[in-house]
Amino acid sequence: MTVMDPDMFDPVCPSALSPIRIGxxxxxxxxxxxxxxxxxxxxxxxxxxxxxxxxxxxxLRLLERDGLVERVTVPAPAYQLTALGRSILGPLNAACAWTADHWDELLDAREAQGSSGGPAI
Structure with missing residues (x-):
């Protein structure tokens, strides 16, 4: 298994902007x-x-509760996707692609609402 890239997620990652959330x-x-x-x-x-x-x-507890992740202890304590968790990768890819396609529109909508999160006045 390879070491995870510490820059795997951009600090301005679309996941924070996506209105589509899992958990x-x-x-x-x-x-x-x-x-x-x-x-x-x-x-x-x-x-x-x-x-x-x-x-x-x-x-992690919410993902375990929903059956998407399980905690394993061999050879060392770790978390892994279950079969159900692997099945969500396709929809997650689609949600990420949709967010990337609509990035500018999402940013514009959020900016129009102002920094408070409420409607712009």
Whole structure:
């Protein structure tokens, strides 16, 4: 297994802008990180900059609850996608492609609403 690229997610990653979410804010990125195989908790924190240990733990638990991720302990404690988790990669790819195609429109809509998240006045 290769080392995860710490720059796997651009700091201005479309995942933060995408209105299409799987689980919570971090779940889609966790699924992407597990796409190539099991990863330890500490490995997941490298490319997912900005995630706190508490938030990552919450995301992993939600993904486990939904049957998308499982915790394994051999040869060392790690997380991996289940068959159900692997089946979401196609829809996740489609959501990422849609977000990339509509990036400018999404940015314009968010900017029109102002920084408070409410309607622009």
């Amino acid at each position: 919570d804010k971090w779940s889609g990125m966790v699924i992407r990180c597990l796409e190539q195989g099991p990863r330890r908790f500490s490995e997941l924190r490298v490319p997912i900059r900005g995630v706190t240990a508490k938030a990552l733990t919450k995301s």
